[in-house]
Amino acid sequence: MPALEYRLIKKEKHTGARLGEIKTPHGVIETPIFMPVGTLATVKSLSPEELKAMNAQIILSNTYHLWLRPGDDIVKEAGGLHQFMNWDRPILTDSGGFQVFSLSDSRKLTEEGAHFKSHLDGRKLFLSPEKAIEIENNLGADIIMSLDECPDFNHDYDYVKHSIDRTTRWAERGLKAHQRPDDQALFGILQGAGYKDLRLQHAKDMISLDFPGYSIGGLSVGESKDEMYQVLDYLTPVMPEHKPRYLMGVGSPDALIEGVIRGVDMFDCVLATRIARNGTCMTSQGRLVVKNAPYQRDFNPIDPNCSCYTCQNFSRAYVRHLFKADETFGLRLTSIHNLHFLLDLMAQVRQAIRDDNLLDFKEEFFEAYGLNTKNPKNF
Amino acid sequence: MPALEYRLIKKEKHTGARLGEIKTPHGVIETPIFMPVGTLATVKSLSPEELKAMNAQIILSNTYHLWLRPGDDIVKEAGGLHQFMNWDRPILTDSGGFQVFSLSDSRKLTEEGAHFKSHLDGRKLFLSPEKAIEIENNLGADIIMSLDECPDFNHDYDYVKHSIDRTTRWAERGLKAHQRPDDQALFGILQGAGYKDLRLQHAKDMISLDFPGYSIGGLSVGESKDEMYQVLDYLTPVMPEHKPRYLMGVGSPDALIEGVIRGVDMFDCVLATRIARNGTCMTSQGRLVVKNAPYQRDFNPIDPNCSCYTCQNFSRAYVRHLFKADETFGLRLTSIHNLHFLLDLMAQVRQAIRDDNLLDFKEEFFEAYGLNTKNPKNF
Numbered sequence: 001m002p003a004l005e006y007r008l009i010k011k012e013k014h015t016g017a018r019l020g021e022i023k024t025p026h027g028v029i030e031t032p033i034f035m036p037v038g039t040l041a042t043v044k045s046l047s048p049e050e051l052k053a054m055n056a057q058i059i060l061s062n063t064y065h066l067w068l069r070p071g072d073d074i075v076k077e078a079g080g081l082h083q084f085m086n087w088d089r090p091i092l093t094d095s096g097g098f099q100v101f102s103l104s105d106s107r108k109l110t111e112e113g114a115h116f117k118s119h120l121d122g123r124k125l126f127l128s129p130e131k132a133i134e135i136e137n138n139l140g141a142d143i144i145m146s147l148d149e150c151p152d153f154n155h156d157y158d159y160v161k162h163s164i165d166r167t168t169r170w171a172e173r174g175l176k177a178h179q180r181p182d183d184q185a186l187f188g189i190l191q192g193a194g195y196k197d198l199r200l201q202h203a204k205d206m207i208s209l210d211f212p213g214y215s216i217g218g219l220s221v222g223e224s225k226d227e228m229y230q231v232l233d234y235l236t237p238v239m240p241e242h243k244p245r246y247l248m249g250v251g252s253p254d255a256l257i258e259g260v261i262r263g264v265d266m267f268d269c270v271l272a273t274r275i276a277r278n279g280t281c282m283t284s285q286g287r288l289v290v291k292n293a294p295y296q297r298d299f300n301p302i303d304p305n306c307s308c309y310t311c312q313n314f315s316r317a318y319v320r321h322l323f324k325a326d327e328t329f330g331l332r333l334t335s336i337h338n339l340h341f342l343l344d345l346m347a348q349v350r351q352a353i354r355d356d357n358l359l360d361f362k363e364e365f366f367e368a369y370g371l372n373t374k375n376p377k378n379f
Numbered sequence: 380m381p382a383l384e385y386r387l388i389k390k391e392k393h394t395g396a397r398l399g400e401i402k403t404p405h406g407v408i409e410t411p412i413f414m415p416v417g418t419l420a421t422v423k424s425l426s427p428e429e430l431k432a433m434n435a436q437i438i439l440s441n442t443y444h445l446w447l448r449p450g451d452d453i454v455k456e457a458g459g460l461h462q463f464m465n466w467d468r469p470i471l472t473d474s475g476g477f478q479v480f481s482l483s484d485s486r487k488l489t490e491e492g493a494h495f496k497s498h499l500d501g502r503k504l505f506l507s508p509e510k511a512i513e514i515e516n517n518l519g520a521d522i523i524m525s526l527d528e529c530p531d532f533n534h535d536y537d538y539v540k541h542s543i544d545r546t547t548r549w550a551e552r553g554l555k556a557h558q559r560p561d562d563q564a565l566f567g568i569l570q571g572a573g574y575k576d577l578r579l580q581h582a583k584d585m586i587s588l589d590f591p592g593y594s595i596g597g598l599s600v601g602e603s604k605d606e607m608y609q610v611l612d613y614l615t616p617v618m619p620e621h622k623p624r625y626l627m628g629v630g631s632p633d634a635l636i637e638g639v640i641r642g643v644d645m646f647d648c649v650l651a652t653r654i655a656r657n658g659t660c661m662t663s664q665g666r667l668v669v670k671n672a673p674y675q676r677d678f679n680p681i682d683p684n685c686s687c688y689t690c691q692n693f694s695r696a697y698v699r700h701l702f703k704a705d706e707t708f709g710l711r712l713t714s715i716h717n718l719h720f721l722l723d724l725m726a727q728v729r730q731a732i733r734d735d736n737l738l739d740f741k742e743e744f745f746e747a748y749g750l751n752t753k754n755p756k757n758f
Contacts, residue, residue, distance in 0.1 A: 040700070040701075040704045040706055041697070041700065042701060042706045042708045044706065044707065044708070045424075045706075045707045045708055045711070046708065047708070047711075048692075069700065069703060069704050070675070070696070070699075070700040070703070070704075074675065074676055074696060074700075077676055077678070078678055078694065078696060078697070079678075084694075084696075084697055085697065086692045086693055086697075296449070296453065297453055297456055299456070299457055299458075313427075313465045314465055315457065315463075317449070317453060317457060317463075318420070318457070318463055318464065318465075320449075321419070321420065321448065321449040321453075322419075322421060324448060324449070325419045325448050325449075327419055327421045327423065327424075328423065328424045328707050328710075328711075329421045329423070329424055329425065329426070331707075332424070332426075332707075332711075
């Protein structure tokens with residue numbers, strides 16, 4: 001039996017959106033889905049029970065970070081990542097490639113892999129496609145990624161052309177190295193920067209390798225949202241219909257909706273939790289910076305339309321006080337709220353697909369959130 | 380009806396320990412009791428539900444800190460401290476006196492009160508006995524304290540003699556200023572530093588004012604534990620039998636047990652949560668610094684004999700990883716564990732009083748915890 005089964009339940013009538021479900025060894029995920037990020041085997045400040053209470057169905061952890069701390073050998077000894085962090089629902093791990101390129105020092109790419117220095121202590125490390133899979137096999141996530149290079153959206157054409165071919169070769173090596181195909185589904189990552197022909201070429205090459213699912217990489221890394229949507233517009237139609245599609249690192253409310261409209265099934269992003277720790281909340285009326293002065297005596301919940309633990313129990317004035325006093329319970333409360341907001345948004349999106357009214361839903365949501373549907377702000 | 384009713388249920392046969400209960404507007408507290416400290420209207424990093432899950436029956440908040448941030452006026456507007464922080468069980472607030480003496484700058488004491496500068500922004504403030512009560516009336520805790528001066532244990536005799544008389548006059552003024560005697564029980568604080576005659580004199584003077592309960596102040600501020608126990612030895616016997624006795628700022632496991640043996644009913648201390656945030660855990664076998672290297676691959680719970688959320692769900696290796704990676708979920712887990720440890724210890728102490736075997740319990744506990752009953756370490 002394969003580690004993953006994707007079932008396409010329904011296509012939305014007026015867009016490319018799909019309703020589906022993904023069966024994994026740790027349970028079934030409804031798609032389209034947003035995945036909270038637990039970089040270091042913890043979704044910052046939150047307990048597994050809090051994540052379940054907001055109906056988080058799958059979380060993401062970072063291979064690069066766990067390799068460095070505590071070490072994938074320790075996670076393996078603990079019985080794998082699920083047991084180590086006490087999370088019994090599905091987990092996805094990335095390949096580590098993006099972090100090598102964005103965090104590490106003195107990196108040098110060869111055909112073999114990436115030589116670089118740890119961003120923590122400067123020690124020299126080497127990440128090959130085989131090593132990435134070995135680490136991910138040790139971590140034991142339900143869905144894992146093959147090592148990729150992630151060139152900038154505007155990197156020069158010849159470099160990107162060379163890079164996607166290497167990423168394809170790395171993907172083949174990853175497939176061969178994979179020791180647990182029966183309980184870990186290995187996805188291939190589609191690259192190609194901002195070049196349509198390279199994107200389509202790389203998609204074709206990777207699809208021929210018959211991965212159980214595909215990730216779209218190299219987006220949300222500095223290009224405009226319109227540029228990102230244009231890539232999705234031509235890329236998702238050539239992706240296999242009966243396999244899940246995962247847009248990596250995207251998680252603003254508008255981009256989630258636009259991604260779903262273009263046929264994406266899975267998303268992850270640190271945005272919601274990162275801005276939460278800074279006192280900024282996503283609400284049904286747009287962003288609210290709860291630590292600001294206007295909320296000093298505001299005893300309403302962060303979002304009066306929200307059913308999350310924070311909004312059911314605490315006021316803006318209290319959360320503001322916690323932030324002003326540097327009390328960590330504050331960022332816990334805003335993290336709960338923001339993740340609940342995105343998970344709830346995706347539940348509404350799934351309902352809109354069932355009801356074939358996703359475009360109406362989008363218009364209403366953008367209006368309430370203060371977004372112009374013609375000209376979405378980057379946020 | 381008075382705000383507080385104390386019921387003495389039973390005296391232990393071989394010691395001065397008492398089993399009792401305190402009825403407050405927000406519920407009944409079993410004594411002897413340990414009170415977790417929520418300085419700024421939050422027990423650092425924990426939710427009210429987590430405190431209830433460990434059977435916290437009453438928590439303490441600090442008048443001085445809440446006066447400065449967010450301001451007692453805001454807490455009052457929120458509907459009081461219980462509503463502001465969503466804690467529907469009893470709360471106790473201190474007088475602010477101790478913080479004025481230990482935290483603030485440029486303090487100057489007069490008969491009227493204490494002039495000082497805020498430790499946050501240097502602004503000039505004045506705390507009188509009436510102002511302390513006004514703030515505490517605004518906060519609305521079930522048990523409140525009258526303003527006291529807290530001289531050092533070894534401060535010179537003549538100064539302390541003068542100081543206790545002023546604290547008595549401040550207590551009288553506090554009683555007069557108290558606007559909510561029907562739902563807030565005002566305790567008097569007994570001072571007198573290390574001088575037996577002054578301690579006994581001040582107790583007599585304060586007891587004549589007929590407070591519904593008495594706090595023992597000026598201990599656990601630098602003197603040895605033996606010196607503290609000597610004060611309790613002569614002080615608690617002269618305190619009213621049918622009123623609660625609260626030893627302020629004491630909360631190491633050994634001092635809790637020794638205090639109970641000498642007839643104390645209530646305790647509070649930041650020790651458990653402060654060391655928790657530093658990665659140090661109290662366990663049935665003594666202290667364990669979970670962030671240390673030996674626990675890197677130790678997949679046992681922090682304390683195999685513990686029933687707390689942390690020990691039921693996570694390993695030493697995981698908690699250590701969280702500390703090494705500066706993840707706040709780590710200090711949340713150790714805070715839960717340490718508070719559970721002290722609350723559970725007090726539940727065991729209450730059972731030992733019921734069973735008239737508190738001295739045996741003490742000996743066993745000290746032995747397991749690595750304490751010499753003849754010569755307890757300061758920790």
